Amino acid sequence: xxxxxxxxxxxxxxxxxCELHAQDTLKITDEHPEMDWDDAYAIQDEIRRRKLARxxxxxxxxxxxxxxxxxxxxxxxxxxxxxxxxxxxxxxxGTCKTEALIHPKVEPEIAFVTKAPLKGPGCHIGAVLAxxxxxMPGIExxxxxxxxxxFDLKSVVAxxxxxARFVVGGRALPVSEVDLRTVGIVLEKNGEPVAFxxxxxxxxxxxxxxxxxxxxxxxxxxxxxxxxxxLSGGITEAIAVRAGDAIALRVQGMGSTGLRFV
Numbered sequence: 001x002x003x004x005x006x007x008x009x010x011x012x013x014x015x016x017x018c019e020l021h022a023q024d025t026l027k028i029t030d031e032h033p034e035m036d037w038d039d040a041y042a043i044q045d046e047i048r049r050r051k052l053a054r055x056x057x058x059x060x061x062x063x064x065x066x067x068x069x070x071x072x073x074x075x076x077x078x079x080x081x082x083x084x085x086x087x088x089x090x091x092x093x094g095t096c097k098t099e100a101l102i103h104p105k106v107e108p109e110i111a112f113v114t115k116a117p118l119k120g121p122g123c124h125i126g127a128v129l130a131x132x133x134x135x136m137p138g139i140e141x142x143x144x145x146x147x148x149x150x151f152d153l154k155s156v157v158a159x160x161x162x163x164a165r166f167v168v169g170g171r172a173l174p175v176s177e178v179d180l181r182t183v184g185i186v187l188e189k190n191g192e193p194v195a196f197x198x199x200x201x202x203x204x205x206x207x208x209x210x211x212x213x214x215x216x217x218x219x220x221x222x223x224x225x226x227x228x229x230x231l232s233g234g235i236t237e238a239i240a241v242r243a244g245d246a247i248a249l250r251v252q253g254m255g256s257t258g259l260r261f262v
Contacts, residue, residue: 012046066233082161092169107234111138120218169257
């Protein structure tokens with residue numbers, strides 16, 4: 001780590017305040033170009049600690065940057081990971097207030113719910129599937145706090161990987177009843193299809209993202225607990241939204257989930 005604890009706490013407070021008050025900021029590596037990946041996750045951990053200290057709950061985990069092509073482009077070897085606080089959750093078919101966000105976008109994802117804990121090192125797709133209770137459609141609302149979406153990955157990790165809101169719904173399926181590599185999805189905006197994809201767009205298999213998350217946590221002495229909800233990463237590019245938009249995700253064999261922006 002390159003940053004001291006005082007600096008980490010200050011940056012965490014700054015980024016969380018940007019999130020809570022829908023205020024943008026320049027990427028934090030402009031001020032601290034020396035910060036490393038351990039610093040970035042330490043800032044994210046401090047943001048999580050702040051939320052828990054106020055009585056909040058962590059209701060899920062998430063993976064981001066889950067495309068091999070994107071990872072190669074960005075010069076990294078694994079996805080980035082974050083958490084989901086309780087107030088991020090939107091009921092299926094519910095509304096999302098755009099005034100609480102800066103420049104929201106939506107990503108279609110496969111959500112996993114575990115029935116057994118997962119811990120690395122050495123976690124793999126087979127272990128994830130064995131530990132999964134069911135999968136279901138999920139939409140993540142991302143909202144980077146960085147001005148004009150200009151950032152680098154260490155700044156993104158510190159900012160809890162742009163996590164903002166999410167919705168899950170549709171039909172929950174055991175993994176034995178769906179081929180997560182070939183399962184097709186359609187993302188609709190105001191009734192019109194705007195993005196198409198298949199599960200293999202996420203690291204060849206969405207469960208690979210969960211395995212990488214377990215291995216990431218294992219290196220930190222942590223695990224994915226049983227009963228966890230995990231968003232496995234965007235299957236398509238993120239789609240910008242604004243007040244008045246209705247978003248629906250349809251997943252082959254799993255029905256649909258959606259939300260409206262107001």
